[in-house]
Amino acid sequence: MTPDTPSPTAATPAVAPHDLAFLGLGVMGHPMAGHLQRHGHRVTVYNRTAAKAAAWSAEYQGCNAPTPAAAARGAQIVFACVGNDDDLRAITIGQDGAFSTMAAGSVFVDHTTASAEVARELAAVAAERGIAFIDAPVSGGNVGAIKGQLTVMCGGDAAAFERVRPVIAAYAKAVTRLGDAGAGQLAKMVNQICIAGLVQGLSEAIAFGEKAGLDMKAVLEVIGKGAAQSWQLDNRGPTMVERRFDFGFAVDWMRKDLGLVLEEGRRRGAQLPVTALVDQFYADLQSRGDGRSDTSSLVKRL
Secondary structure, three states, X not given: OXXXXXXXXXXXXXXXXXXXXXXXOOOOHHHHHHHHHHOOOEEEEEOOOHHHHXXXXXXXXXXEOOOHHHHHOOOOEEEEOOOOHXXXXXXXXXXXXXXXXXXXXXXXXXXXXXXXHHHHHHHHHHHHOOOEEEEOOEEOHHHHHHHOOEEEEEEOOHHHHHHHHHHHHHHEEEEEEOOOOOHHHHHHHHHHHHHXXXXXXXXXXXXXXXXXXXXXXXXXHHHOOOOOOOHHHHHHHHHHHOOOOOOOOEHHHHHHHHHHHHHHHHHHOOOOHXXXXXXXXXXXXXXXXXXOOEHHHHHHHO
């Protein structure tokens, strides 16, 4: 299926104000919901820790609700960004879940990095209730969320995607539909496979260059102008040389994501030897107390 994506040079179309809900105000959800409010939408938020929802409301002059069901009532689109499959089930079909109050014709957009299996499961449940479900994991990290420059990979009904795409553009530089339910999550798995291998390669390169006595900041600047260039090299290479890891995408989160990747790989018979190895390297970092460090802390092993 041909991906559905706007031209990268196209201007973001004007969007009429919507009644929205946003469930989950972590390091990603908090700024994402804020962008929606600042774009003129009427946003009601929910967070498991109520104080975070109250703080968001004070910062953005929005509303907050005590349950997912209360937040979703009357919303045309409900967004979510939570921790894992179980969290996602809890806020959708659990007690006081959003699906219980969402009106027929509304859309649920899930930005959680979760399994493709749960995306298909919840899409089926939503369809029975006349609700559309879009799995829409993101790439770009907390900095991308703050700057409104996320990349969003979507799976689900094409018509529902077209309804939500211009709204998602409030915090995204690219929004692409890649297929039916679950396709967004599978694309995010591809993304994480690529990142795992890139960061390990960059770690080995930096460790090698340092042992060879090279000025690695100068080396990275030079090779960043050639075929070795990548986002990881440009944005994480210099901080790896400086051994700064107190920011970014945590090792704990990457291990959760790679667990999803490896499980899906086993299910489909896909061989992922490098990904499995890097996952174990991240396990080493966790055992050393580096679970909250950025994924680029792989270089510390070397």
